[in-house]
Amino acid sequence: MAYTAKQIADFLHGEVIGNPDVTVSSFSKIEEGKPNTLTFLANPKYTSYIYETESDIVLVNRDFVQDKPIKATLVKVDNAYAALGALMEMVNQSIPKKNGVEGMSFVSSLATIGKDVYIGSFAYIADNVIIEDNSKIYPNSYIGDNVKIGKNTIIFPGVKIYHDSIIGSNVIIHSGAVIGADGFGFSRNGNVYNKIPQLGNVIIEDDVEIGANTTIDRSVMGSTIIHKGVKLDNLIQIAHNCEIGENTAMAAQVGIAGSTKIEENCVLGGQVGIGGHITIGKNSQIGAQSGIISNIKEGSELLGSPAYPVKNFFKSSIIIPKLPDIYRQINVMEKELAELKRKMETTD
Amino acid sequence: MAYTAKQIADFLHGEVIGNPDVTVSSFSKIEEGKPNTLTFLANPKYTSYIYETESDIVLVNRDFVQDKPIKATLVKVDNAYAALGALMEMVNQSIPKKNGVEGMSFVSSLATIGKDVYIGSFAYIADNVIIEDNSKIYPNSYIGDNVKIGKNTIIFPGVKIYHDSIIGSNVIIHSGAVIGADGFGFSRNGNVYNKIPQLGNVIIEDDVEIGANTTIDRSVMGSTIIHKGVKLDNLIQIAHNCEIGENTAMAAQVGIAGSTKIEENCVLGGQVGIGGHITIGKNSQIGAQSGIISNIKEGSELLGSPAYPVKNFFKSSIIIPKLPDIYRQINVMEKELAELKRKMETTD
């Protein structure tokens, strides 16, 4: 299926610069642009490629100013990356969706399955599960007793959801994610650890996306809660009793220790570690590999382990490799100072 | 089912402060306390909540001293957190246990299955596997050739245990954990890596708990060994040929490189990394995100990457953000010193 630049601009409420009749039928990256494809320019690092790309159409932000001729037709829009997303979503929607219950699945007679639900082979739907309309449970997934899954939710192959978890609507959970495994809770008796049964659950609200092999533990009592719109990348650990605020996003391999609360609209870089029983104020940004060991007030921008303000971090990082030289410099100065003192005293 | 404060105190050998006849039927966190629930106070950070909680019963340590009136009935015990665990375990035991072999599982005719074993649908039990009495193999798990699993062990959904692994009794392995995958062993020939077959196995002793998506690699020869009572959180990597001593505990996302030995009773914080071929002495505590690159003597308390003693770490961490200022200070001093020297020489 092919679209003209004019059709695309109309769909996106954009403006055509160049030939409105040129057509594209798929997407390519700007640096690998091929004829008959559409590409986009959103990250300024890639600007130079727009003058060389073989793509026939490039989505750009309205404020883009060209300083050389461009072979491609431009479509100017308010937000090139969002517009790309809208186009890709249109294509995505045209892919046929799975439907129905495949023969080699297990669905408990006590489960309640909505309309247009897909349940793949080797998926296990335990007692008292509720799956609402239009949700898709891919093969090899496990949905434990009493789990509730909302509408239009996608559970990719091999996800495991322990008993009592509550999953909202329009949620996406990628392969290998584990929702509701026991929190890491023990009481110590001498050197021996005694397990504290984890009797709570996990609640995942609407519009959450959870990456591959991410783990979210059930609470000891009450709930571990992932609020609406949270986006978690792959291989993230959310410990028991945590609460993650609306629209907070975390890059891969972040680890959050138990009973910590991260408020809304925070952004955590990859491999960040956050200690237990603390609160990260809303709108905070924590850079990759940072370690957080105490409460953070809202709107903080931190980096380092332990973390401190980003603007200081880079300055200090420049000094650290110089420390051996600085130390030598100090010791030389100290000797010179002693020498001067000695001389002064002699002079006195 | 409801219990009175008196019944609970009797069960826990505790002392009732307040109304012995008040009843509870479930648990809640102290900061979210609800009527008809029991809660606990173990972490002093939460003390203020005891004066406001709506819970009807609070487990506290015997040395707890109240400085204001408390609405709830207190039950004083030696260790509130352990007592909570005992109560929760009582509730946990009352949950009916799965039993029997579900129809859509695969059990090799060469496997030996004990009494009261549960094998869920889509679980795969390969040749020569031995599963002892009372163990539970949840759906979608894979138990490879020659694996032996002891009594009362729980293998949660989607665990994969490679051939020849030996798993003890009273072990818990959470979803997505992989036991016995090949160690990362190659010999290099120019730029090409040639695989060294990993012909050893993994041994997991009794009373071990292994978190979701944790990976423990088989040894190249001999065994990777996880000793009795070890507790591993989620997303941990244990490389080939490692040995983890009794009752050592590791928080999530720790990584241990090959052939390293961690002795008994150690505690490793989240995201710690330990190099290969080294020994961590018993009773050591390694703080979160630390990196260890050489042998550590017993009883060490380390933090940082590379790690050094905890008490120094926090002092140095305060200095690091000041380094740019300190560097300026030194350079000013150096100039002043040069000026003084010049003057002295002029004066001479």
Place this chain on the structure above:
Amino acid sequence: MAYTAKQIADFLHGEVIGNPDVTVSSFSKIEEGKPNTLTFLANPKYTSYIYETESDIVLVNRDFVQDKPIKATLVKVDNAYAALGALMEMVNQSIPKKNGVEGMSFVSSLATIGKDVYIGSFAYIADNVIIEDNSKIYPNSYIGDNVKIGKNTIIFPGVKIYHDSIIGSNVIIHSGAVIGADGFGFSRNGNVYNKIPQLGNVIIEDDVEIGANTTIDRSVMGSTIIHKGVKLDNLIQIAHNCEIGENTAMAAQVGIAGSTKIEENCVLGGQVGIGGHITIGKNSQIGAQSGIISNIKEGSELLGSPAYPVKNFFKSSIIIPKLPDIYRQINVMEKELAELKRKMETTD
């Protein structure tokens, strides 16, 4: 099956030092050497064990010089570790291989399955999948629509490969790995994240090994590419649009952010984090736990977060714990300097 030292030396083109007729039937580590086993000495850290080992045969490098009597027979070879690999591979090849399609698997009628392919129970082979000769798909794995798998490739239990992925020949993918899950791509609209559909795929070339629970995301468009001979350990994250060059090796828990290119023959230590949209030049070595935030030129040897040259890293690491003392020293010096200045001025 037993082999004499002479047979082993002949196979390896090695030289026997000692009794050529002694026989071994398995392997053991040098520090746990047992009679009737073969061991090896490759890492000089273990040299002292050669004088005590109970193993009957030890593979050593040709340049090994003994300084005390050794009970075992030595077999001298060019590269003891590689020779061990060759012997172990001979043993490995003698283990019978799985074959055929097990009854409880699902294979789409639209899939194309080559000769001598193994498909285990509860494996799901979706529409238009192509699996070439001799490849093994273990139980509980998921192979999505349009996936192509080359010859002699092993997919261990519970691997999930999303639609459109292309997997080469002689590839090994360990349990729990997830290939082709959606990249972490969103456009932000106020505080809300809108998903950018990820319409690209993952390409894994020949001779790649991928560890347990490692995740490799599909690209937004075009391909995430893992080139020939790459070796990835467990729990690694490769984000969308990345390209990993030939024969690059990564230890466990490394994380690579989106659109980053790592050139050939690089080595990344455990828990390294690499930012997005950057290039790591070929032949670079990045030490464990390092953080990389900008382009790195070829042949770099870096360590730290943010990383700097290895040789400086260890020097600075020695200074960091002394910073509190150094800071005190500087402040003392500053006072002394001020005192001297004051005196000089008085003297003037």
